[in-house]
Amino acid sequence: MESGTHQFEPHVSEVQLRISGTGLPELFEEAGYALAELMLGEAPLPQPAPESAGERVTLVAADTEALLVDWLNELIARSDLTKRVYTDLVVDELKERSLRAHIRGVSPPVLKTAVKAATFHGLELHEHDDGFTATVVLDV
Amino acid sequence: METLPEVPQRLEPLIRQIGPALYELGQGFREDMRVPARIVADSELLQQMVQDRSVPQLVNVTTLPGIQGFAIGMPDMHEGYGFPVGGVAGTALPDGVISPGGIGFDINCGVRLLATGLRHEDVKEVLPEVAHDLARSIPTGFGRHGRLSLSPEQMDRVLTEGVPYLVDTLGLGTLEDVDYLEAGGCLDGADTAKVSVRARERGHDQLGTLGGGNHFLEVQRVERVLDVEASSALGLFERQLTVLIHTGSRGLGHQVCTDAVRIMDSALAHEGIRLVDRQLACAPLSSREGQDYFAAMCAAANFAWANRQVLTHRVREVFRRWFGDRSAAWPRIVYDVAHNIAKLEPHGGQRLCVHRKGATRAFGPGHPELPAAYRQVGQPVFIPGSMGTASFVLVGQGAAEAISLSSACHGAGRRLSRAASKRQVVGSELRAALNRQGIAVECPSNAELAEEAPLAYKDVDRVVDVVEAAGLARKVARLVPLAVLKG
Numbered sequence: 001m002e003s004g005t006h007q008f009e010p011h012v013s014e015v016q017l018r019i020s021g022t023g024l025p026e027l028f029e030e031a032g033y034a035l036a037e038l039m040l041g042e043a044p045l046p047q048p049a050p051e052s053a054g055e056r057v058t059l060v061a062a063d064t065e066a067l068l069v070d071w072l073n074e075l076i077a078r079s080d081l082t083k084r085v086y087t088d089l090v091v092d093e094l095k096e097r098s099l100r101a102h103i104r105g106v107s108p109p110v111l112k113t114a115v116k117a118a119t120f121h122g123l124e125l126h127e128h129d130d131g132f133t134a135t136v137v138l139d140v
Numbered sequence: 141m142e143t144l145p146e147v148p149q150r151l152e153p154l155i156r157q158i159g160p161a162l163y164e165l166g167q168g169f170r171e172d173m174r175v176p177a178r179i180v181a182d183s184e185l186l187q188q189m190v191q192d193r194s195v196p197q198l199v200n201v202t203t204l205p206g207i208q209g210f211a212i213g214m215p216d217m218h219e220g221y222g223f224p225v226g227g228v229a230g231t232a233l234p235d236g237v238i239s240p241g242g243i244g245f246d247i248n249c250g251v252r253l254l255a256t257g258l259r260h261e262d263v264k265e266v267l268p269e270v271a272h273d274l275a276r277s278i279p280t281g282f283g284r285h286g287r288l289s290l291s292p293e294q295m296d297r298v299l300t301e302g303v304p305y306l307v308d309t310l311g312l313g314t315l316e317d318v319d320y321l322e323a324g325g326c327l328d329g330a331d332t333a334k335v336s337v338r339a340r341e342r343g344h345d346q347l348g349t350l351g352g353g354n355h356f357l358e359v360q361r362v363e364r365v366l367d368v369e370a371s372s373a374l375g376l377f378e379r380q381l382t383v384l385i386h387t388g389s390r391g392l393g394h395q396v397c398t399d400a401v402r403i404m405d406s407a408l409a410h411e412g413i414r415l416v417d418r419q420l421a422c423a424p425l426s427s428r429e430g431q432d433y434f435a436a437m438c439a440a441a442n443f444a445w446a447n448r449q450v451l452t453h454r455v456r457e458v459f460r461r462w463f464g465d466r467s468a469a470w471p472r473i474v475y476d477v478a479h480n481i482a483k484l485e486p487h488g489g490q491r492l493c494v495h496r497k498g499a500t501r502a503f504g505p506g507h508p509e510l511p512a513a514y515r516q517v518g519q520p521v522f523i524p525g526s527m528g529t530a531s532f533v534l535v536g537q538g539a540a541e542a543i544s545l546s547s548a549c550h551g552a553g554r555r556l557s558r559a560a561s562k563r564q565v566v567g568s569e570l571r572a573a574l575n576r577q578g579i580a581v582e583c584p585s586n587a588e589l590a591e592e593a594p595l596a597y598k599d600v601d602r603v604v605d606v607v608e609a610a611g612l613a614r615k616v617a618r619l620v621p622l623a624v625l626k627g
Contacts, residue, residue: 008559010557010559010560011219011557012192012194012218012219012554012555012556012557013218013219013220013225013554013557014220014221015558041585041587061402061406062405062406062409062410063409066402066405066406066409069402070402073398073402076394077338077342077391077395077398080342080391080394081338081341081342110280110584110585111352112585112587112588113352113353114351114352114353114627116245116246116353116394117245117394117397117398119221119222119241119245119401119419120221120222120241120401120405120417120418120419120421121220121221121222121241121417121418121419122221122417123418137221139221139244139245139246139394140353140558
């Protein structure tokens with residue numbers, strides 16, 4: 001079974017993302033991959049060159065849902081700063097309100113979709129028998 | 141979220157018409173509403189609005205602490221996040237809340253209209269090359285090439301002084317420019333200490349860039365003058381060459397909003413308060429969180445005005461290259477309005493924090509904040525259509541004060557998602573169709589064109605008719621595109 005899947009759901013003005021993962025780390029990684037696919041407009045995602053620099057991410061949030069929003073916003077902000085889109089994502093540790101991860105990215109000349117931010121609007125995170133599902137709206 | 145039943149033909153009993161192009165959903169609809177929700181629309185636009193979640197989102201806005209009067213939906217209202225796009229709400233100072241989601245991530249996204257003394261027929265032959273020169277002169281895409289990069293000290297000055305700093309110190313404009321910008325291109329109250337390091341880093345090389353999505357720079361001609369007196373005051377005439385710029389505060393503004401929502405959400409969580417929509421995270425304007433956000437928002441707004449000023453400078457450089465130094469070729473600023481912002485304004489004897497999310501200010505004649513040349517006719521309001529369709533210039537009317545806190549809409553409003561638009565429109569065919577209409581298109585992506593296709597938006601002529609019927613603003617001129625540049 002795939003460890004994570006995602007769909008882009010209808011929204012009039014923004015992008016609504018539904019992500020599933022067999023576990024929370026997988027869900028968070030999948031959310032990052034969905035973001036990268038949206039920004040690049042392509043799947044499968046290009047992989048960073050083996051020699052490309054890695055970056056460490058450490059986040060603390062009010063709760064797990066807020067942590068998911070913070071994670072996506074961290075990737076968006078870093079993309080803006082480094083001009084990379086992060087397509088190699090590994091969540092090393094995920095607790096209820098904190099995470100540590102390491103990420104690597106590619107440097108595209110243009111973006112298909114400029115994402116402004118992940119929002120708290122309609123934010124949902126549910127656990128079920130097969131893992132976790134979340135819904136997040138992105139401002140584009 | 142609540143959903144409304146299908147709206148009956150006569151829009152009764154839940155949403156009732158209370159005036160020309162004005163509807164109300166009373167407080168009794170939901171227990172937590174503090175004020176009614178009002179919508180400026182005709183019956184067809186209202187039917188479109190109830191197809192998405194914009195009306196329930198407007199109802200959620202009515203629950204904000206300190207909200208006065210009513211939450212208002214503009215004729216282009218459509219589903220957003222937190223506030224609907226095209227939503228207006230005023231909260232009472234000092235303890236009414238300020239909600240970053242009620243302004244949006246793109247703080248001071250707005251529109252600026254430039255006008256020349258040139259006629260379309262004077263420049264028709266070279267317009268495609270001019271458009272291409274504009275595309276080369278304005279950085280787009282994801283890279284760093286060709287960008288203006290600010291030092292930390294320059295960034296501080298931009299954030300606190302806005303456009304006057306660019307004009308006085310960097311020579312990027314004239315003193316006259318400042319008179320024709322909302323707030324003179326600078327909001328007092330900016331505090332650079334409240335803008336995070338990350339926000340400053342994101343913005344340091346983004347002045348003079350358009351950004352993506354529905355941002356654009358459009359060369360236009362005035363197709364028709366609709367009000368002789370007002371168009372004369374604004375210096376508009378038929379067949380005139382104009383330029384419309386739509387962009388905002390870029391990554392700096394996005395980060396300011398991201399930071400503030402996070403802080404306010406944490407503060408509410410700490411107090412054990414759950415909002416009906418977490419994106420409506422807010423704090424009393426008198427609180428530390430509220431004051432900090434307002435100071436950062438002012439700084440981001442100043443950055444956005446500075447962004448549009450640098451773009452104006454680029455347009456002027458290109459026009460000078462092609463049309464020389466004669467005064468007719470000089471693109472002067474008609475006006476510049478924000479459509480994602482919070483302003484402290486007096487309304488109905490109270491001082492309110494007016495949130496405008498996808499809505500613009502529309503002061504009527506006589507308002508002291510207007511440039512002297514416009515005081516007789518009212519504040520210019522710009523309603524761009526979608527790509528390839530008309531845009532309108534209007535002037536605010538005094539009646540807007542009581543109806544909409546002196547607000548009007550900011551565009552045609554989306555009615556289809558990007559995905560739905562792409563399913564129905566082939567980008568390359570749209571590009572060819574626009575070219576056949578005589579519109580030069582500078583956009584690298586056919587997919588992006590398809591997402592912004594005219595059919596994805598409401599009918600701008602209808603939206604503008606409703607704005608006028610409701611008494612918010614009156615039509616001055618209709619502009620049509622000649623060239624479109626997208627980021």
